[in-house]
Amino acid sequence: MKKIPVTVLTGFLGSGKTTLLNRNLSENHGKRIAVIENEFGEIGIDQALVINADEEVFEMNNGCICCTVRGDLIRILGNLMKRKDKFDHILVETTGMADPGPVAQTFFVDDDLRELFSLDGIVTLVDAKHVHLHLDDSSECKEQIAFADVLVLNKTDLVSGHELEQLERRVTSMNSMAKVLRAQNASVPIAALLDIGGFDLDRAMAAKPTFLEPEYPFEWAGTFEIEKGVYELVLEDGPDPTMDLVASFLDSDEHAGSRGDADHAARIWSEVARSALPGERIEIGAAEPVRLKLDSAGAKRFELRAPRRGRIGLYTQHLPSEFQLQVLDSGVAVRPSSEQTFAAGHSHDDQVTSVGIHLEGEIDGDRLSQWVSQLLRDKGTDIFRMKGILNIKGSRSRFVFQGVHMLFDGREDRPWGIEPRASDLVFIGRKLDRDELTRGFERCLA
């Protein structure tokens, strides 16, 4: 018998869960959907069966592992399966303050639910306008983002493009595995909610996690080909009174965003910045950053001097688009030959992060299982989710696994074939020590 997929919908109060449900369930989706709702009386839809439940979270022992589960789901879903009108899909809406951990664990720990249902994915709605009110101090808010397979940034019409980009970068740095969707009025296609495969081992890592570059103090890097001489740097009014900038010659044929050059720029960045007022000169290749003073109104023009011909990188503290920054050569705009944006390392300090580790070389199965069981024993409550594809010594096939807190599920997958053999492991959690995890994983090499 095919298992019935379950989608869990989380998000703070006001993030748009109800709107999303109303919208999607009223559509003609042709599926029989049951909704288990935890905030009262908000939806009443003909196309779906809506059941109210009180979240009943309790701790249970599962062998040597202790975890929390949702007792109400066990009972309600068990009873739903006795009905003639069987369902194609179940949606579980959590309360705004809920930790998604217990819901997810319920589907792995309870005998009946494990047999009848499969957890398809966790969808978290984020109120783009107001999430920053909670993101810094609410552990539930962070957990909801960290657990998600799909993150819907809702109410995008209420924030600027820049704010939205900042938010997207921030949530991606917390959870690199989630697919991020942008929405107004909670409008997302129902397909995005109903076939996620977030816990499906066949699809583990099907989409590569979006790991960000190492964090740099600048948000943008542009590569320019320039002749010796004087250019003009023009900025219009923007959101900040100053902006730091590094202009340096690139060592190689690489572009400004490449690792070596960006690292080089970051070293310059750490020097004390020299201030520059509009009209003043910026020397390309200077040993320190320049702090552009931008408090005057209207266009601000700086002289950008190139002592020689070459390939240069401009590194800016904020995005050029915020100031309509341009490099002009005799009044004609010079386009960067390439550009790259970076996660803004200076803007936040989140305890919840994603750590991805890539290892060449074969893994020793015994050492790996020792390491993982030790890790889960010590850090299981702080590791929300993990996924991986492993290159195990002595096996012709990929080993795929995924876990929620201390619950762990893995098996052999298809043969490697011509695919290059390597291991990829992703953790999402609280207070993760990237170096320690990397070292631990490296010790598992055969």
Next chain:
Amino acid sequence: MGDYVSALEVAPDGGVCIAGLGDGQVVGFDLSTGEEGFTIAAAHAGSVLGVSISPDGRYFATCGQDEVAKVWSAEGALVRELRGGGSAWVEHVAWAPAGGRIATAAGKKLCVWMPDGERIVETEPLASTVTALAWRSDGSGLAATCYGGVHILPFVAGAKMRHLAWKGSLISLAWSPDAKVIACGNQDSSVHFWRLKSGQDSQMSGYRFKPKALAWDSESKLLATSGDADVTVWDFRGKGPEGTQPLQLEGHKSLCTRLAFSPRRAVLASGSQDRSVLLWEPRKHGKPIGFAVLEDEVTGLCWHPEHHTLVGADASGTICSWEVA
């Protein structure tokens, strides 16, 4: 019947057998002829969740996914509705073996009713949703399980409500016929029981799955428990069952779902996910003494009070009665 049999009961006088179905139907059979006596097409919206027959066999009560319990005549005519207020499913209904009371559980609340519809008890919300109900064999007490233990409501003057605390989610309940022991299945795959006089409790672990089915023999000596394909039977004679090895009845190929001891003899019927129904005499041997096969997972097993007939039901709506020697 064509749909999941979610509740099955045989009247204490053996006259009728009543089944509640997953599509909201309730069907009554005459056990002596096997004929269908009546069908109530939409007794409940959604699934029927519970059926309980009055001791005199003249009435029965049902509950379901529509926030109401209903009392019917033995012929299937609606007598009255028992509305507890609140919007939770009424998941359990139990007619007391004596004293005429009817207990219902909806969400975290317990209610007790008189047959004329008067509500004589409505509890405060318990720690979590009530997972099982059982009356004391003389009708003088009602036990209910939920997370955190067993609540016992007394129906004798001056007695107080009692709470048998256990830090765990109890999911099934069986009160021994001699009223001395309450046994419960636990979500964390164990069986817990209390000796009521001393308050002493014990935990039996080692089950692979949560024990949803429990059954006492008529002498209150054997407790049969599910929790795997094998049926585990604890013997309460002597100093047991603590420190003893239980009897393991091996026969089913997958999880045991239903257990019922004959009211007359220590004969046990067990049903399984693998569709099989097996008969055992646990005191004599660990091998089945009879078997039958239904068409789907066994969801109901009930004995005739005179032992001669066993009724079984399954998840695709088959209801079968067998003569038993």
